[in-house]
Amino acid sequence: MPFIVTVAQRKGGAGKTTLCCQLIAALVGCGLDVAAIDMDDQRSLTRWAETRAARLGGLDFAHDTASGFTVAMAARRARAADILLIDTPPSVEPAVARAIALADLVLAPLQLSPLDLDASLPTARMIGEARRDALFVINRAPPRARVADRIRSEISRHGLPVAAAELRSRAAFAESIADGRGVTESEPRGRAAAEVAALTDELLSVAGLRRAAA
């Protein structure tokens, strides 16, 4: 079975789909066999996959869609992959609970505002109740902001595990996604790519996976 990463965050627009697209592109670039499941009926991840397939003349990872009822079956179909990413809708509905129950690791993007932190706590509780390992990923971090440091310390007061790698607010993330790519492909030497590469390394180390030899 693949290492299963469920990307979940009840707060809408936190960066779940952005994280999925960027990590899929980076993991494919590491030579891994990657699978993805889109559980959000906004189908943003699926649109990215379609753009990517049109660009490449085929898809370089296994893409699927699923509901809460079919996600376990879809995960079994992905059993040959090294790593499976599941994108979920912004809620704590039972479908998301099912995806969290399947996960080896839950990634929860989080923006550094008090409103975002409050809105995230139900997701944190859901992860805790399911006894899953999790990493909150700071997304759209502002370069310098006092409120950001306050939120960082509040996050640790809540005992939430936070990834060392953070993603800043950068146009490159959305631009690459519009092209069916990730920043590690569109601007491999850019700062956005360095952030995604750091997060990818952190994920690979938690997953016990290695980059395939070039």
Ligand SMILES: Nc1ncnc2c1ncn2[C@@H]1O[C@H](COP(=O)(O)OP(=O)(O)OP(=O)(O)O)[C@@H](O)[C@H]1O
């Ligand atoms: N680090 C970032 N820098 C700049 N823009 C970002 C960043 N992360 C996300 N965005 C933008 O924020 C918006 C929401 O991101 P995204 O769709 O990934 O969030 P989501 O959590 O999947 O949303 P939903 O809850 O609706 O599924 C998008 O327009 C995206 O391009």
Ligand SMILES: [Mg+2]
């Ligand atoms: Mg989304």
